[in-house]
Amino acid sequence: MFSVCPHDCPSACSLVVTVEDGRLTEVTGNPDRPFTQGVICGKVRAYAERVHSPLRVLHPLRRVGPKGEGTLEQISWDAAITEIAARWRAIIATDGAEAILPFSYAGTMGQVQYYAGHPLFHALGASQLDRTICVSTAYAGWRATVGAVDGNDSEQMVGADLVVLWGLSAAYSTINVMTLVKQARQRGAWVVAIDPYRTPTAEQADEHLMVHPGTDTALVLGVMHVLISEGRVDRSYIARATAGYERLAEHVKAYPPERVADIVGLPAATIVAFARLYGASPRSFIRVGIGLSRHTNGGMTCRAIACLPALTGAYADPHGGALLSSSDGFEFDYSVLTRPDLTPPAAPRVINMIHLGRVLTDPALSPPVRSLYVYNSNPAAVCPNQALVLRGLGREDLFTVVHEQVMTDTARYADLVLPATMSLEHEDLYRSYGHYHLQLAQPVLSPPGEAKSNWEVFGLLARALGVAEDHYAKPAEQLIRELLAAGGQSVHGITYERLREEHSVRLNLPRPYMLFAESAPTPSGKIEFYSERLAAQGHPPLPTYVPLVEGPDDVERARSYPLQCIVPPNRFFLNSSFSQSALLRSRQKTPMVLIAPEDAARRGAGSGRGIPCVSSTIEDRRASRRTSAMPRGRAWS
């Protein structure tokens, strides 16, 4: 049987699953799909352990102990829904609906279950959540430059002369990219990884540029300086498809490799060599990761990188270009799922999810948040400022409902815990942010205990509260049909029947896919080296290096916080998902911090596995430059 991996990972793998006697016995990657190519990660290979885990929530539960302890007693669905409706009605009567805050992110990437709560909370007039925890900065920078969060199909990197993995921990975070990288390498591509530490991905590259965290924009400007001053640019592409070249050329004069070298922590000669390699051919593919967006200047970094293929014309090469995310390739009208039309005329306040701790604890917030409804997320573990988040979740007067598959840290703080289905137990439609295949998964297992999908639970709540009932009267299948029918050109003609038959269908996009070959969907219709929009918003209109404010480049802060922390994905967990699994915990053994040997020595700690340079002070980072990888195998000219 076929399914789709629901987890928040660009690979969105096409799966082949075996079910015997109502139990999942095997999960493998679908060998027939060009992106999955039969390869899946260890976490999902061991999926039977997650699906049939003793830790699954099987029944609605009510808290009987203190918050955080997780002592719960079983109640009926009826009692749970009645209690939520009654508590919310009372809160709305005294404080207004904005005192209710939904909190969700990407526990499942299935479109029906991801957006299931939006219509209900819109109709109630609840506070709205700005879902910023992952890609917002990266996407903003990319969109400002090329007009869409889209790019060249990464399957096209096979055939490239050069592949650059920029702030992407692919060997852990999206292993199917490594399949493509290996194939590209076999066909002669030179592979460069750009990352502040020696990741397993960097170990598999031909060259590792070990930059200081948050300095990539300076590196890009140095590369641009070399490309432009040495004439290694595609004048014809620049003339037809870009805007602001003359101003960019003037601007990057201030970034000679010698100056950039000090900022990024690489020898000037390495920067020049990389620029010449990049400028040697438009057949260069940059796969950009989300790692860059973890910094205060991450949007600008992504914007700067998006400019590089526009200088060499790589966007117009069948094996060149760049991809940060394929999200906008899926031309859906999400209002079919989210129903903003149900919102009351006086638009409710919007709360940025990363401020959850502050929002739950700020005595001045009016109205205060009196009820939190959590689904598809585990904020106790994933939200910034964890101590404050836990303090907020610990509030006795906060009515917290958590709809979950397993007992998470957040569920321990819930007044009510509701059991959720897993992807193999409900139907959903999946897009991807790493490839261009649309997939449908139908249930292959029955839900355990009394588990219900998000769609079902929001339907129960809508009926109990008497709002948005028409919307929730639809079966999930109908919603999928409506979403497909309202889609734009890239999904035109992809029907529910076809998806049910083929499971995974490539979008109606040309092969090779080169969206920016002639133009870009920006206001000027061109790739914008110079952005009028950014200028109007008070941002630098040209790609500009702005040092981090969170780390050692800020001299004052550097005294108190001399180390720069970066948090790449864990191999065995996915965000906090899987972290409850006994099997995967045993593989991870213990939480681990990697630290540069010189930093560890200074702090009297052992250097652990001695993996170089996760973080360091300014002097140490200069020293660590010497430990950076030299290219192996081939001459580096």
Ligand SMILES: Nc1nc2c(c(=O)[nH]1)N[C@H]1C(S)=C(S)[C@@H](COP(=O)(O)OP(=O)(O)OC[C@H]3O[C@@H](n4cnc5c(=O)[nH]c(N)nc54)[C@H](O)[C@@H]3O)O[C@H]1N2
């Ligand atoms: N196994 C596993 N897979 C996952 C996840 C997981 O938790 N575990 N999470 C999923 C999710 S939600 C996401 S968003 C993706 C994220 O996966 P990626 O797109 O790979 O992004 P990150 O993992 O955040 O970081 C990637 C790399 O960027 C590096 N990096 C950090 N700062 C800088 C910098 O300033 N410059 C440069 N050049 N590199 C930098 C980090 O060291 C890391 O190696 O992975 C998904 N896949």
Ligand SMILES: Nc1nc2c(c(=O)[nH]1)N[C@H]1C(S)=C(S)[C@@H](COP(=O)(O)OP(=O)(O)OC[C@H]3O[C@@H](n4cnc5c(=O)[nH]c(N)nc54)[C@H](O)[C@@H]3O)O[C@H]1N2
């Ligand atoms: N400590 C830590 N913090 C992080 C990260 C990290 O790796 N570690 N990664 C950062 C990044 S890149 C991201 S994108 C965010 C991710 O933050 P989240 O999206 O909150 O990701 P998870 O921690 O995996 O939690 C998702 C939860 O949703 C549940 N779930 C899955 N499917 C369903 C469903 O159909 N219905 C319901 N009701 N629940 C479901 C899962 O069991 C899981 O507990 O976290 C960010 N913060």
Ligand SMILES: [Mo]
């Ligand atoms: Mo993420």
